[in-house]
Amino acid sequence: MQNGFIKVAAAIPSVKVADCSFNIQQIESLMASAEGQGVEILCLPELAITAYTCQDLFQQQLLLDEAEASLLKLMEFSRNLNVTALVGVPIAYNSMLFNCAAVIQRGKVYGLVPKTYIPNYKEFYEKRWFTSAQVLANGVELRFCGQTVPMSKNLVFSTTHCTFGIEICEDLWAPVPPSNHLALAGADIIFNLSASNELIGKAQYLRNLVLGQSARLLAGYVYAGSGYGESTQDLVFSGRAFIAENGALLAQAERFAMREQLICSEIDVERLRAERRTNTTFANAFDNELVQNYRNIELEPYASNVPFTLTRPIDAHPFVPEGYELDERCEEIICIQSEALARRIEHTRAKTVVIGISGGLDSTLALLVAVHAFDRLERDRRGIVGITMPGFGTTDRTYTNATNLMKELGVTIREISIAPAVTQHFMDLGHDINVHDLTYENSQARERTQILMDAAGQMGGFVVGTGDLSELALGWATYNGDHMSMYGVNASIPKTLVKHLVSWAARNMADEASRTTLLDIVDTPISPELIPADENGNIKQVTEDLVGPYELHDFFLYYVLRFGFRPQKIYYLACRAFDGTGNGTAYTNEVILKWLRTFFRRFFTQQFKRSCLPDGPKVGSCSLSPRGDWRMPSDASSDAWLADLETEDESTPSVVENA
Structure with a gap:
């Protein structure tokens, strides 16, 4: 054994x-x-x-x-x-x-x-x-x-x-x-x-x-x-x-x-x-x-001289089925999300729903769910208000994809730049706009949320959240910024599955024009775009460079939430799943260990964000809702979990926090 x-x-x-x-x-x-x-x-x-x-x-x-x-x-x-x-x-x-x-x-x-x-x-x-x-x-x-x-x-x-x-x-x-x-x-x-x-x-x-x-x-x-x-x-x-x-x-x-x-x-x-x-x-x-x-x-104690070998495959993407099951799963998820949103719309008698559209995967999925909900309710899609809010890090690629997608789907489009308001905010705080620290990043995220909330009140609607399960697990959200909404349709969808859902929608819910846009969104690097682009106008702030590959974090999250495995076992399984012989990307054991430590540190320290989540539908077997699957004190210690991964000759890597 x-x-x-x-x-x-x-x-x-x-x-x-x-x-x-x-x-x-x-x-x-x-x-x-x-x-x-x-x-x-x-x-x-x-x-x-x-x-x-x-x-x-x-x-x-x-x-x-x-x-x-x-x-x-x-x-x-x-x-x-x-x-x-x-x-x-x-x-x-x-x-x-x-x-x-x-x-x-x-x-x-x-x-x-x-x-x-x-x-x-x-x-x-x-x-x-x-x-x-x-x-x-x-x-x-x-x-x-x-x-x-x-x-x-x-x-x-x-x-x-x-x-x-x-x-x-x-x-x-x-x-x-x-x-x-x-x-x-x-x-x-x-x-x-x-x-x-x-x-x-x-x-x-x-x-x-x-x-x-x-x-x-x-x-x-x-x-x-x-x-x-x-x-x-x-x-x-x-x-x-x-x-x-x-x-x-x-x-x-x-x-x-x-x-x-x-x-x-x-x-x-x-x-x-x-x-x-x-x-x-x-x-x-x-x-x-x-x-x-x-x-x-x-029976007598089992003692064998034969080295234990694990022959059963370990799925590197436990949230994502393969083949025809993936198509079935995607359709089912979209239906669960859209039915949940439709019920919330009817209950609140909302005239509109408001979504911040960035040109990224999460906001795209939320928009597709809203379109599906409005179609099922037989309501005019113009009741969906997509607001694009360009800032200091917005690239032409994501801006163009955001506006094109809204046009192609026939929703109401509003554009409100956050740059003037955030610049004034920096002046009020006495913050140097050239210092790209957490204040620089979080001020932008909170300004966008303020715009969405006030616009929703202005138009008799509510804000649909876009954050996903993986971001909630890592705390990769600005507290009272993109962390907050009136209803979070993606709250139990892991990032690895979000990409497949958008790809599925491109094949099954879209016309030719919107299909092209959706597929380009799928191919765009994941980024909050809070740091200015590089000299060529490309995304400079890539999320997975900062917190680690989402396919690793989703793997860790699955075994933490579903089975409560100790870190050593998760590490053992991850080394098997990501050794290059299965369906996962090949990572060295050292890389897996580095990001597993990051995962546990962030998972514990960022619980306070999950303790006050807005409502959102449970879709799969794992959820972090404080009213449902996951109740955890915000001040719990991660020491035992991190110690379980310690070895004599390895140091703990530093972690970038996103408060």
Whole structure:
């Protein structure tokens, strides 16, 4: 285990029906392979030792004796291995036969979990041979393979790094699967030993079932199904296997492969536990009386010499899906934002909405949302008042894009230069206009906000805020300047997503002229434009040069807000996500560490700005609204978080603050 990740695997051995010696050789080979890859827990299919399709041969004493002898051999094989194996085997007890999962580790069987729901419909006749676990009293133990072994459906197993539970095939399909109770009894991961046959359309249905159950339980789910070698007398088994985590598919086997398979991935147990702590509904479902019926069995500590390797990909842009999902997401977000704004317009009976248009991404998105809201309300777009307020740092590119976009969208345009008022303000303060410090920058931002507020009052409307989630996280806003509005439509949209939303709007909401303008806005460097341009008229003050790349900060923010990960783990994930092999830009570890420190310092020191945010709709899973997702004291110390990132030979970089 490393940083909360535990490596698990699902194995699909080739089998021969009723040939336990052959089957155990295949299982041993897969166990050895899993051991070599540092797998901590390995799940094999239902009745893997005998094969699932033995039918009435399950009533033959020889087969049952062979199964027990083979399990003994497997136990001996496991004696010097670190991997814990879950193996399907028939178990005779009290004149009954049970379809069981045996938990084997280092030469010992720690428990037997019988199948609860025995299918007996259509192609299934399991009740002909097997009895349900429901007939067993709690606390049953039996002599098996020279040991006294607990046998119950109410067993959970604890390793050094996680707690897991087991269900078998049909159990997952039941209205109330055993895994529901296993999760409430503490199981982080559910393992399913299965032998479900293949039918047209069944694979997708089963995949959705596995993903849905993992999401419902906020759990990992590992499913291993029987494959090649099972009898094809009447049925076909394609070798389905899945590894899922809270609704996300991490790995899956190749269907219809005529060979054994081993699929591995890492389940983030720390992430699952964080989700459960946050989701109070999970805790509310806890039934102490029910959980008392479950027995927790501790396994031997896991200790492997195989270096841990993280094989699952880490998405560098967790707020931004890919492919067709991105288009769906963008349309949905625009609709959420515009519906929220439309409702606020109707409630306040506003005649207009006022937006400061800079030619940048955020104000462009706010304008597009306002246009969409007015169109849905069937109101004249001229009720949207876009005010461009050129100042000392405004460039021709952003000014031209701002005015062109407003013309192309058919909104009312006003232009009010802030230069005279700010110059007078500097004179009143006795501030040298050539000193480009925070006073120089913030005076401009506050003057723009004053203009917007007063213009809104003048025209019977309210100010629509443009600031986004990333800026709020970093405090990259002037207090009582661009930090303030009457309704902030972008308040829960991270910067990395804003760019995609504007690009989507260019493709789907715009005519040819406005499309060209929108795409140029997307390509414009992000800047508050509070410092004069360079000698060539280009933007001189680039935000990401000052506070760091937004794709890094959005990555940090996601894991802070969604899961509360400690800084060391976020650093570990970021180094993986931005190593140049995935979908993120390549950054050195030193650069990532520098900006992660910046993120935590700013995130803590700038909370006071978030404590008095205006209203705004929650759009995604993360929000910093003080009335919703994030309540934090403004004077909380960041020392522990920064100390978590400290190393002996690295100094803390300086941070540019934007008060």
